[in-house]
Amino acid sequence: xxxxxxxxxxxxxxxxxxxxxxxxxxxxxxxxxxxxxxxxxxxxxxxxxxxxxxxxxxxxxxxxxxxxxxxxxxxxxxxxxxxxxxxxxxxxxxxxxxxxxxxxxxxxxxxxxxxxxxxxxxxxxxxxxxxxxxxxxxxxxxxxxxxxxxxxxxxxxxxxxxxxxxxxxxxxxxxxxxxxxxxxxxxxxxxxxxxxxxxxxxxxxxxxxxxxxxxxxxxxxxxxxxxxxxxxxxxxxxxxxxxxxxxxxxxxxxxxxxxxxxxxxxxxxxxxxxxxxxxxxxxxxxxxxxxxxxxxxxxxxxxxxxxxxxxxxxxxxxxxxxxxxxxxxxxxxxxxxxxxxxxxxxxxxxxxxxxxxxxxxxxxxxxxxxxxxxxxxxxxxxxxxxxxxxxxxxxxxxxxxxxxxxxxxxxxxxxxxxxxxxxxxxxxxxxxxxxxxxxxxxxxxxxxxxxxxxxxxxxxxxxxxxxxxxxxxxxxxxxxxxxxxxxxxxxxxxxxxxxxxxxxxxxxxxxxx
Numbered sequence: 001x002x003x004x005x006x007x008x009x010x011x012x013x014x015x016x017x018x019x020x021x022x023x024x025x026x027x028x029x030x031x032x033x034x035x036x037x038x039x040x041x042x043x044x045x046x047x048x049x050x051x052x053x054x055x056x057x058x059x060x061x062x063x064x065x066x067x068x069x070x071x072x073x074x075x076x077x078x079x080x081x082x083x084x085x086x087x088x089x090x091x092x093x094x095x096x097x098x099x100x101x102x103x104x105x106x107x108x109x110x111x112x113x114x115x116x117x118x119x120x121x122x123x124x125x126x127x128x129x130x131x132x133x134x135x136x137x138x139x140x141x142x143x144x145x146x147x148x149x150x151x152x153x154x155x156x157x158x159x160x161x162x163x164x165x166x167x168x169x170x171x172x173x174x175x176x177x178x179x180x181x182x183x184x185x186x187x188x189x190x191x192x193x194x195x196x197x198x199x200x201x202x203x204x205x206x207x208x209x210x211x212x213x214x215x216x217x218x219x220x221x222x223x224x225x226x227x228x229x230x231x232x233x234x235x236x237x238x239x240x241x242x243x244x245x246x247x248x249x250x251x252x253x254x255x256x257x258x259x260x261x262x263x264x265x266x267x268x269x270x271x272x273x274x275x276x277x278x279x280x281x282x283x284x285x286x287x288x289x290x291x292x293x294x295x296x297x298x299x300x301x302x303x304x305x306x307x308x309x310x311x312x313x314x315x316x317x318x319x320x321x322x323x324x325x326x327x328x329x330x331x332x333x334x335x336x337x338x339x340x341x342x343x344x345x346x347x348x349x350x351x352x353x354x355x356x357x358x359x360x361x362x363x364x365x366x367x368x369x370x371x372x373x374x375x376x377x378x379x380x381x382x383x384x385x386x387x388x389x390x391x392x393x394x395x396x397x398x399x400x401x402x403x404x405x406x407x408x409x410x411x412x413x414x415x416x417x418x419x420x421x422x423x424x425x426x427x428x429x430x431x432x433x434x435x436x437x438x439x440x441x442x443x444x445x446x447x448x449x450x451x452x453x454x455x456x457x458x459x460x461x462x463x464x465x466x467x468x469x470x471x472x473x474x475x476x477x478x479x480x481x482x483x484x485x486x487x488x489x490x491x492x493x494x495x496x497x498x499x500x501x502x503x504x505x506x507x508x509x510x511x512x513x
Contacts (some may be wrong), residue, residue, distance in 0.1 A: 079190070113321060120187070201424065224464070228453065245492040267462040269453075301346065342431075384451075
């Protein structure tokens with residue numbers, strides 16, 4: 001079915017995750033191969049329970065309590081206790097789209113057949129997605145090893161009729177009430193299932209996937225914004241020539257430069273300034289492909305890492321059904337994704353850093369190539385875009401704090417049993433904030449450069465930049481007299497986030513690299 005997503009445990013993509021996050025009610029089903037994998041692993045767990053084979057998390061305690069034996073008639077209650085005890089998250093809840101993504105990812109990792117749950121557990125996770133029952137999950141409290149324990153515990157509590165969830169009306173309600181409203185019964189857990197639900201990196205990976213999707217749009221928007229600023233500042237496109245990029249062949253640099261070179265190809269403004277006395281443009285214009293390209297290359301690395309994580313078994317212990325073994329391991333440790341997300345937030349922060357410098361150049365009368373000071377005709381009476389640059393500077397400064405790599409920190413827990421952790425959940429939460437800040441800074445640059453182009457009429461920019469200018473003007477009128485720009489900045493940022501502004505430009509001017 002075209003409108004149904006099938007899980008195999010092996011080939012989930014970032015696009016699939018974004019679809020599930022923003023398409024409430026999506027139908028997701030398990031493939032035949034996934035069902036076979038799940039059943040084979042569960043048969044081994046049932047054998048472990050029946051034969052009373054000592055196995056971590058099945059008939060033992062957790063963490064430092066690994067040596068405590070659990071009687072057979074207590075193994076199910078042990079799993080419920082695990083969810084309750086680990087649901088210690090605090091702070092504001094994750095956005096609904098992050099939780100939906102995490103539901104999908106947890107189902108996908110269990111579908112690999114390496115966790116030992118019954119198929120009903122995976123199917124119930126997918127029912128929450130399909131019926132849009134969204135667990136309320138606090139965003140703070142995970143160390144990124146043993147995975148996202150606290151957030152996943154809050155998510156899993158709803159399955160058993162506890163915790164809290166948002167139903168279709170958007171209001172938080174008790175987990176049992178949310179299930180009843182959706183026509184679902186609370187799930188009774190069996191051996192190992194509580195542990196399998198909470199041991200993994202799914203919230204880190206969910207945020208990573210959603211930010212990668214947004215960032216893939218942002219690197220193209222950043223090139224568009226830079227091209228519009230080059231036009232408004234009457235810069236040169238010569239530094240973006242392909243022959244120059246070939247001498248330093250980083251893939252991202254080549255793609256960004258190709259975008260800029262094409263975007264400025266048919267510009268009357270650039271052509272009119274070809275023989276001016278300026279020898280070379282400032283770095284924030286001339287070095288755009290080198291900076292944007294480095295971000296693109298880091299994004300490509302993050303996408304590879306995240307995609308691997310989406311399709312990984314991150315449980316402990318893992319069930320190797322073909323070898324009839326249940327094996328303790330370290331796949332729950334979030335270090336691979338933590339480092340990738342830290343690197344990505346540093347990279348994205350640089351998009352905002354260089355954009356803010358272009359904003360300053362557009363506004364500052366000592367360097368804006370004859371544009372009115374602060375892009376207003378009646379300066380003094382009007383402040384124009386002066387404070388918009390303040391906002392951009394504030395966001396860029398915040399990003400510098402958030403970009404500190406969380407993965408270089410570790411605090412031992414569980415009485416020293418878990419003596420090195422990734423802090424990848426902090427990397428992910430900070431990345432989410434950095435991405436939003438970058439969207440707002442680019443929105444401010446788009447508004448400023450559009451104003452600058454207005455002052456250069458009747459000269460026309462290139463076709464693609466003209467399409468961008470039209471898209472910006474559809475959301476924000478020329479600033480003739482001072483007005484509050486807050487709502488317009490947020491609207492443009494929202495349209496960067498969901499891709500609608502990029503779609504409008506590419507539909508008129510062709511796809512960007």
